[in-house]
Amino acid sequence: VLCWFYIFPGYRLPRDKEIVEEVLRQGEVWQKNQTGIDVYRKLLTECCDPRRMFAVTKENSPMGKVLWYDGEFYHSHTVNNETYPLFVKGNPLQLPLKKCAVVGNGGILRHSKCGQDIDQADFIMRCNLPPLSKEYVEDVGTRTHLVTANPSIIEKRFQNLLWSRKAFVERMKVYGSSYIYMPAFSMKPGTDPSLRAYYALADTSSNLTMLFANPEFLRTVGKFWKARAVHAKRLSTGLFLVSLALGLCEEVTAYGFWPFSVGLDEQPVSHHYYDNILPYKWFHAMPEEFVQLWHLHKSGTLHMRVGRCP
Ligand code: CDP
Numbered sequence: 001v002l003c004w005f006y007i008f009p010g011y012r013l014p015r016d017k018e019i020v021e022e023v024l025r026q027g028e029v030w031q032k033n034q035t036g037i038d039v040y041r042k043l044l045t046e047c048c049d050p051r052r053m054f055a056v057t058k059e060n061s062p063m064g065k066v067l068w069y070d071g072e073f074y075h076s077h078t079v080n081n082e083t084y085p086l087f088v089k090g091n092p093l094q095l096p097l098k099k100c101a102v103v104g105n106g107g108i109l110r111h112s113k114c115g116q117d118i119d120q121a122d123f124i125m126r127c128n129l130p131p132l133s134k135e136y137v138e139d140v141g142t143r144t145h146l147v148t149a150n151p152s153i154i155e156k157r158f159q160n161l162l163w164s165r166k167a168f169v170e171r172m173k174v175y176g177s178s179y180i181y182m183p184a185f186s187m188k189p190g191t192d193p194s195l196r197a198y199y200a201l202a203d204t205s206s207n208l209t210m211l212f213a214n215p216e217f218l219r220t221v222g223k224f225w226k227a228r229a230v231h232a233k234r235l236s237t238g239l240f241l242v243s244l245a246l247g248l249c250e251e252v253t254a255y256g257f258w259p260f261s262v263g264l265d266e267q268p269v270s271h272h273y274y275d276n277i278l279p280y281k282w283f284h285a286m287p288e289e290f291v292q293l294w295h296l297h298k299s300g301t302l303h304m305r306v307g308r309c310p
Contacts, residue, residue: 016260016287019294024264026298028307032251033300040246040301048220050247051091055211056185059090070215070222071186071234086198088211092179093248098122100249103140104238104256105130107270108263114255114309115141121253125245127237129153131274132174139273140256146179146211148237151190154197161193165200177207184212213240228292232285239289246302253303257293259286264307 044050053060061067061079069075077083101121103109105128118124118141126147132140154161158168172180180201184194198210221243222235230239238257245252256273263269270276279286296302 019287019291020260020262020264023294023306028305030297030303031300032303036296036299036301037251040296044224044243044247047224048217048243048247050217050244051095053214053217053220054244054248055091055181056087056214057090058084058087060214061087067185067215068219069185069188070219071183072188075188077185077191083195086195086210086212088209092209092211095248097249099251099253100125100245102238102241102245102252102254103127103130104254105272105274106256106258107273107276108258108306109139109256109273110270112139112255112305112308114305115139117141117305117309118255119143123249125241127241129171129175136273144175144178146181147175148181148241149197150237151182151184151187151193154193161196161200165204168197168200169204169206172201172206172208175208177209179209179211181211181213183215183218185215186213186218225289225292230285230288230292232288236286236289239293242293242302251303253305254293255305257290257304258306259290
């Protein structure tokens with residue numbers, strides 16, 4: 001399929017257009033389907049056991065346990081005196097979570113006025129430490145319960161926390177007392193920045209709790225979607241979170257998932273709600289992921305909000 005893209009570089013665009021047209025045909029009509037929700041929760045529990053496995057905990061990763069990096073071949077970390085104390089005891093979430101909102105960073109959120117809608121959820125998940133400043137509140141809301149942080153953000157935005165940690169701690173305050181979910185054991189260079197982020201928060205008695213993503217969970221979720229026609233080198237952060245939410249929540253609504261450059265009104269849409277920096281091309285397969293999410297929307301398993309909120 002990849003070769004096909006290279007030979008016909010124009011191929012992707014019409015396909016995206018077809019997807020957009022299909023969404024337009026379907027509209028945002030949504031009817032909850034409890035059977036669909038139950039089936040998916042069961043499938044995800046069987047493959048990936050999100051309740052027990054989504055984070056590295058003292059329970060699932062005792063001293064001496066070998067954690068295999070999910071983004072590298074043959075690299076592992078053996079839990080030791082230095083890392084074990086940093087893990088939470090067990091799953092810290094009050095389960096089951098009721099209404100969950102998973103907020104992607106798509107430009108479709110801009111002018112969506114979905115902020116209130118998002119803030120009404122019982123548990124709100126966001127990706128990659130997104131901006132929640134005043135200008136965006138109306139569109140994306142203010143509350144957060146879990147936010148992912150890629151180690152590369154620590155490196156790029158906060159000088160790897162090797163200098164002042166104050167700016168980082170200050171910037172994290174916008175996420176209140178949520179969980180910061182970091183893939184500390186996915187890529188080898190990501191471990192140190194993740195541990196530094198842990199200490200920056202712990203040393204300043206921050207209200208935030210660090211959770212390290214369990215690489216085994218990330219790997220099994222990757223396999224789950226690979227079997228469902230998502231052929232990316234790595235799943236996007238948003239799809240990991242949707243999978244987590246489908247496993248843990250009674251009802252899931254997703255916002256900000258729209259990897260297309262035109263909106264439903266045929267107007268241009270930026271890649272993010274806060275900028276238009278495009279992702280590294282073949283790393284993720286967001287349109288492929290979107291198709292799967294849209295299937296779940298149509299079957300009533302997951303509610304995708306792709307237009308303006310009422
Ligand atoms: O780091 P990554 O590229 O995965 O994520 P991001 O650009 O910070 O956006 C967070 C998530 O929102 C992505 O992982 C996607 O799942 C989703 N997204 C989308 O569906 N459409 C967009 N235009 C941008 C992001």
